[in-house]
Amino acid sequence: DKKLVLDTSQNLYQLCMKTDQRDDLTFEGYHLSELLELLDRAFTNTYVIKHILEDKINEKSTAIQYFTELFLSLYGALLDPEPDELEKRAVKYLLRILLQISSYPEYLKQLIDNNQFCIIIESLANCPKRDDVKRIWCNIQQIMLTNERKKEMSSKIYISYDYTNEEFCKEFVKELRKRMTIPIWVDYENVDLSDDMWEYISPNIESATVVIILVSTAYGESTDKFQELSYIISTNKSRDENKGLIVVTTEPNFTFNRSWMKDLLHGKPMVSYENNIGHMAWN
Structure with a gap:
């Protein structure tokens, strides 16, 4: 209520x-x-x-x-x-x-x-x-930061996901790399789990030209993911309006289980879950 x-x-x-x-x-x-x-x-x-x-x-x-x-x-x-x-x-x-x-x-x-x-x-x-x-x-x-002090952006994809979906994420990233040469930044390849990992993550969110959100029920339950996604949205104005942020569902029949996630991702391009992750990556 x-x-x-x-x-x-x-x-x-x-x-x-x-x-x-x-x-x-x-x-x-x-x-x-x-x-x-x-x-x-x-x-x-x-x-x-x-x-x-x-x-x-x-x-x-x-x-x-x-x-x-x-x-x-x-x-x-x-x-x-x-x-x-x-x-x-x-x-x-x-x-x-x-x-x-x-x-x-x-x-x-x-x-x-x-x-x-x-x-x-x-x-x-x-x-x-x-x-x-x-x-x-x-x-x-x-x-x-003023526009003059911001780093010039080069093409890069940032992947946001919940750790409970790490296996899906690894398979998805693997399939993406078969289809494109744009660098992909994902935390498990670059950062050891620690209290200070945000200082590595945030600059890569800022410099990413495309952010892919792997949404799931667990993602919606995570306060950390809420904060990460909010930061992504706040930096999204510097990305392509139609292709700068893409939502990928990691489970069948996914529905937004939290109002904050629905509000933040409303109207964003979405790739629905399929049993064939390779086909999802192609989309």
Whole structure:
């Protein structure tokens, strides 16, 4: 029920604002970290994000201002050698919320306007095991870079997939290479699985002239894939409007199981699943 989700999300947001005023970050039995975790889950729905962020004062979202200021008041837990674990957990989910906000260009600009926020994010992005921070910083950099500073793009295909579909991906890439000479970038050939892999992935998304999304039920369930796809969409304006982003379904009778995936991929060219992967690659 969409209305129930929106009402619940709004209540969570209101509770967050009451809870962070308490010294112990608790209110009515809830710790701020618990509320932010639930709100992070709700934010995987595009309509929830837009609903929460719609209240504005002087054209600026009051919710974005709240989340950035909350982060600036709590981020020290990430640097404390003996942090309060619940406070550290609160920052973790707050960063995930800010990452989801930063995936939307119309909201990212307001984050960039907060100079202190950008300075802290840039500083934290240089620390190891700060994947969400690195992704936020990548989103910020993409907007801040001028056209003159952007690298000249050469033809390259980037493959986005969920790890549960890795075998399908390998077979699909193999068939693609039989049919074309354009370089294909896929993470399992270039990056070891680690917390810092985003810094290798994001430049290749930016420089790709074509992105192929291998969608599946598992892809739709992944928060990481939501963030990756949002970043892909935000960079898509530099690609061919009709051929720059192609959706390939990896399972029969696939339907979009998440509204965010349906919203982001609406109207994009789609190749339907077939038992013959070679034929799919040819299409």
